[in-house]
Every structure is written in structure tokens, then in C-alpha cells.
Amino acid sequence: MTELTDRYVGATLRSIPEKQRADIEAELRASIDDAIEARIAEGEDATTAELEVLTGLGDPDRLAADYAGRPAYLIGPEHFFDYKRLVTVLLVTVVPIVMAVVAVIHMIGGGDVGDVFGEMMGAGLGVAVHIVFWTTLVFALMERSDASVPTSEWTPDKLPARHGGGEVKLSETIAALVFLVLAINVFILSRTVSPFTAEDGSLIPIFDPTVWDFWFPFLIGVLALEIGFEVVKYRVGRWTWSLASFNLALNALFAIPAIYLLATDRLFNPEFLAEIPRQVLELDLIIIVLVVLAVTWDVVDGFRKALKAR
Amino acid sequence: MLLACLLILQSPGYGYGLLEKLEEAGVEVDANTLYPMLRRLEKQGLLTSEWDTEGSRPRKYYATSDRGAELARELMRSWLDMTGTLEELSRGDS
Numbered sequence: 001m002t003e004l005t006d007r008y009v010g011a012t013l014r015s016i017p018e019k020q021r022a023d024i025e026a027e028l029r030a031s032i033d034d035a036i037e038a039r040i041a042e043g044e045d046a047t048t049a050e051l052e053v054l055t056g057l058g059d060p061d062r063l064a065a066d067y068a069g070r071p072a073y074l075i076g077p078e079h080f081f082d083y084k085r086l087v088t089v090l091l092v093t094v095v096p097i098v099m100a101v102v103a104v105i106h107m108i109g110g111g112d113v114g115d116v117f118g119e120m121m122g123a124g125l126g127v128a129v130h131i132v133f134w135t136t137l138v139f140a141l142m143e144r145s146d147a148s149v150p151t152s153e154w155t156p157d158k159l160p161a162r163h164g165g166g167e168v169k170l171s172e173t174i175a176a177l178v179f180l181v182l183a184i185n186v187f188i189l190s191r192t193v194s195p196f197t198a199e200d201g202s203l204i205p206i207f208d209p210t211v212w213d214f215w216f217p218f219l220i221g222v223l224a225l226e227i228g229f230e231v232v233k234y235r236v237g238r239w240t241w242s243l244a245s246f247n248l249a250l251n252a253l254f255a256i257p258a259i260y261l262l263a264t265d266r267l268f269n270p271e272f273l274a275e276i277p278r279q280v281l282e283l284d285l286i287i288i289v290l291v292v293l294a295v296t297w298d299v300v301d302g303f304r305k306a307l308k309a310r
Numbered sequence: 311m312l313l314a315c316l317l318i319l320q321s322p323g324y325g326y327g328l329l330e331k332l333e334e335a336g337v338e339v340d341a342n343t344l345y346p347m348l349r350r351l352e353k354q355g356l357l358t359s360e361w362d363t364e365g366s367r368p369r370k371y372y373a374t375s376d377r378g379a380e381l382a383r384e385l386m387r388s389w390l391d392m393t394g395t396l397e398e399l400s401r402g403d404s
Binding site: 028033066 | 330340367
């Protein structure tokens with residue numbers, strides 16, 4: 001029995017619960033010594049024998065885990081699929097919502113696009129990491145607890161619906177196209193139509209005229225892109241991850257400038273606002289909230305459908 | 311391997327000695343699988359253990375318990391059944 005054996009036994013015992021240590025130590029040492037003796041009797045020298053026996057026994061951590069009956073994995077086959085499904089669903093729903101909320105908060109607080117984007121991504125990443133970490137932790141603990149948590153029995157009821165799942169229906173596409181065309185028309189018509197007139201008989205435009213220099217053409221461009229996107233979506237026939245991501249990008253392209261304009265009071269024409277009774281002025285906030293909700297729902301729905309149509 | 315252990319331990323044996331006996335009997339087994347397994351079987355009540363402090367070195371002796379013997383009989387039965395079935399299958403269903 002030399003220092004090497006001592007170190008080996010020590011390393012193994014390290015991760016074994018207190019009360020089993022003395023017993024396991026005695027047994028392990030006896031077994032090692034027996035093995036060494038047998039080899040010496042066959043003519044090996046002591047040092048080589050010891051080396052071979054210990055090598056044969058292998059990684060002390062692994063040996064200790066076997067003694068203690070600990071699984072050599074975080075989450076095993078029994079719980080793995082539930083875990084994976086849960087994490088995916090959580091990520092796809094919670095992260096976009098958090099990102100949208102953070103973006104809105106920062107835009108209202110008046111930040112430039114860079115700030116807002118940074119905060120949004122930072123929050124999104126943070127939330128995603130938390131979700132993955134805590135879910136993994138819970139499942140790893142569940143794997144190690146002796147209590148057998150009933151894993152949900154799978155029945156054919158749980159199959160994702162074949163139709164009405166991730167498929168793109170003609171009716172949906174037509175509705176979306178109609179809506180987009182109407183939206184573009186609203187933008188264009190707003191130049192020439194308005195509920196209010198000024199004293200000199202000219203119309204008071206609803207939206208701030210300077211907005212036409214860049215932003216409105218930009219927004220109309222985005223809407224046109226969305227029309228193209230709807231067509232592509234219909235041709236593809238079902239939702240895919242890339243479609244859902246593109247959907248996210250288009251929605252963001254529209255919503256972020258729109259909210260930015262609103263929040264910085266550049267959307268509506270001041271003269272138009274002056275004509276509106278005071279109470280309705282909280283319009284800004286309401287519109288922002290509505291836009292965020294609509295956009296978030298659309299994005300999340302896109303990903304959900306991509307998930308179903310895999 | 312489980313069955314072999316239960317059967318051999320019908321007469322008491324200890325760690326390394328068991329390793330040797332199993333290898334002589336033709337059962338391939340690693341020390342780092344056998345020792346933890348002996349412990350697990352004892353925890354499950356299939357083996358009993360006793361420390362023998364006489365002799366040059368104190369050793370822990372294991373023996374098959376009554377429950378262990380019963381399990382061994384059951385396993386033996388299903389093993390022989392399976393061997394029979396396999397033979398039939400290899401002869402081609404007659």
C-alpha cells in the first residue's frame with residue numbers, strides 16, 4: 001500500500017457520502033491489495049502491479065458515482081423529451097414578449113435606435129438564458145430525486161393537428177393582402193383626405209407633413225414587402241423557421257419606426273392634434289400599446305406555426 | 311452478470327475472490343463494475359454482508375439472501391425459457 005493507492009482511494013472517497021465512507025474504504029483497499037498480491041504472485045513487480053490495478057479500476061469519479069448510484073448524465077431519456085418541449089415553448093413565447101416590452105419602455109423613455117436595440121437584445125438574451133438555466137436545473141433535480149415524478153403518458157390525443165396546424169390557408173393570405181393594401185391606401189389617402197379643415201379651406205393633414213420626407217415612403221415600402229411576403233408564404237404552403245424569422249424582421253421594421261415616430265411626437269400633425277378634444281390625447285400611448293400587442297402576437301403566432309409545421 | 315453473482319454467492323465470497331471465481335467460470339467482468347454492483351445488490355436486499363476480521367486482512371464477505379435466491383431462481387427460469395425460444399427461432403418455425 002503506497003502513496004498512489006492512498007491518493008486513488010482518497011479521490012474516490014471524496015464524493016461518497018459520509019456514512020458509507022469507512023466501509024467502502026476498507027473494502028476497496030482490501031480488494032486493491034488482493035489484486036496486487038495476485039499479480040505479484042504471478043511474477044510482476046510491486047510498482048507495475050499497483051499501476052495496472054489502479055488503471056484497471058479507472059476514473060475515481062466514475063467509480064464513486066457507480067458506488068453511490070448517481071446517474072452519469074444531467075437529464076436522462078425518461079425526462080428528456082418533456083424537458084425539450086417545455087424549453088422550446090417557453091423560449092418561443094416568453095422571449096419575444098419580453099423583448100417587445102423592453103423595446104417599448106425604452107422608446108417611450110426616449111432613446112435612440114441603437115440604445116433601444118441594444119437593450120432589447122440584452123433583455124431577450126438574459127431572459128433566454130434564465131429560462132434555459134432554471135428549466136434545466138429543475139429537470140436535473142427531478143432526474144436525481146428518488147420520488148418518481150409521473151412523466152406525462154403520451155396518448156395519440158397529443159399529436160399536433162395535421163390541418164390548421166402550420167399551414168397557410170388561402171383565406172388567411174387574402175385577408176392579409178386586403179389588409180395590407182388598405183393600410184397602404186390609408187397612408188396615401190391621408191395626404192388628401194382629412195376630417196378637419198383649416199380656416200382658409202385647405203385640409204389639415206392627419207399626419208405630420210415632414211414625415212413624408214423619409215419615414216412614410218419607408219413604411220409603405222415595408223408594407224409592400226409584407227405583401228410580397230404573404231405571396232411567398234402562400235406559395236411555400238406551410239410555416240417554416242425562416243419564414244417566421246422573416247416575419248419577425250418585417251414586423252420589427254414596421255413597428256419600431258412607427259412607435260419611434262409616435263413616441264417622439266412626429267407622427268401626427270400638431271395642427272391636427274389641436275383639433276382633437278383633450279381627452280383623446282393619450283392616443284399616443286394607446287396606439288403604441290396596440291401596435292406592440294399586435295406585432296408581438298403576429299410574431300409569436302408565426303413561430304408557433306413554424307413549430308407545429310415541422 | 312447479475313445472475314452469475316447471485317448464483318456464485320450462494321456460498322459466501324468477497325470482492326477480489328469473487329472476481330477470480332467469475333473469470334474462472336468464464337464470465338467477463340470488470341472490477342469497477344463488480345464492486346459497486348455488490349453494494350447495490352446488498353442495498354436492494356439481494357445479498358447480505360459480513361466483515362471477517364480474522365485472518366491477515368479484514369474482508370467483507372457477501373452471501374446471497376433468501377430474496378436473492380428467489381430472484382436467482384426466477385431469472386434462471388426466464389433465461390432457460392429464452393434459450394429455448396431462441397433455439398426454436400433459429401431452427402425456423404416448425
